[in-house]
Amino acid sequence: MKEIRIRKIHFASGLTLSVFIGIHLMNHLASIAGSERHIELMKMLRNFYRTPIIEFLLFAAVLVQISSGIRLFLLKRKINKVGFELLHIYTGLYLAAFLVIHVSAVVAGRFILHLDTNFYFGAAGLNSFPVNLFFIPYYGLAILSFFGHIAAIHHCKLKNAIWGLSVNGQSKAILILGALVMLLILYGMTNRFMGAIIPEEYRLY
Numbered sequence: 001m002k003e004i005r006i007r008k009i010h011f012a013s014g015l016t017l018s019v020f021i022g023i024h025l026m027n028h029l030a031s032i033a034g035s036e037r038h039i040e041l042m043k044m045l046r047n048f049y050r051t052p053i054i055e056f057l058l059f060a061a062v063l064v065q066i067s068s069g070i071r072l073f074l075l076k077r078k079i080n081k082v083g084f085e086l087l088h089i090y091t092g093l094y095l096a097a098f099l100v101i102h103v104s105a106v107v108a109g110r111f112i113l114h115l116d117t118n119f120y121f122g123a124a125g126l127n128s129f130p131v132n133l134f135f136i137p138y139y140g141l142a143i144l145s146f147f148g149h150i151a152a153i154h155h156c157k158l159k160n161a162i163w164g165l166s167v168n169g170q171s172k173a174i175l176i177l178g179a180l181v182m183l184l185i186l187y188g189m190t191n192r193f194m195g196a197i198i199p200e201e202y203r204l205y
Helices: 002-033 035-049 052-076 084-111 119-123 132-157 167-189
Strands: none
Touching (some): 002 119, 002 132, 052 084, 084 132, 119 167, 132 167
């Protein structure tokens, strides 16, 4: 019963975060049209997700998602897993680590460095050598892990084929979509792989 309760809490917080992350990734995809379009869309979206109540709910969801995920991992760590079950665990662990680092960085940027955590805050690491050797796989794996986690949950919960595509095929399609989104975001955030010009206050190197 305890595990079932934790799973329900984990699923609810995950659903909340998934909505926000989906919106956030859509915002990053806008960078394909240029940094100005990215910033313009972000300003509009912030009118919603930077209201105090929404920010509180998002921070709470992050904490609940990480803590409940770790508890579920510890409860199930001795059970043999294969395929999408393993993917579920590994992507969850990576996302937990990423959320801790990323949220901490954004909070530090906003309240300690007093920076606008906009396009340039996210793009700085992707466009500055040699730190981009870390940040490109760091962000890329985060996007892949997000879609991988969804694919694993989809594989676990759904049982029926859709349009003739098996559940296994559907989950693989989600992974392919994730890889495409990752490439498009990196394409946009690096000014079509030509390197974005980063203002001095955001430069890491």
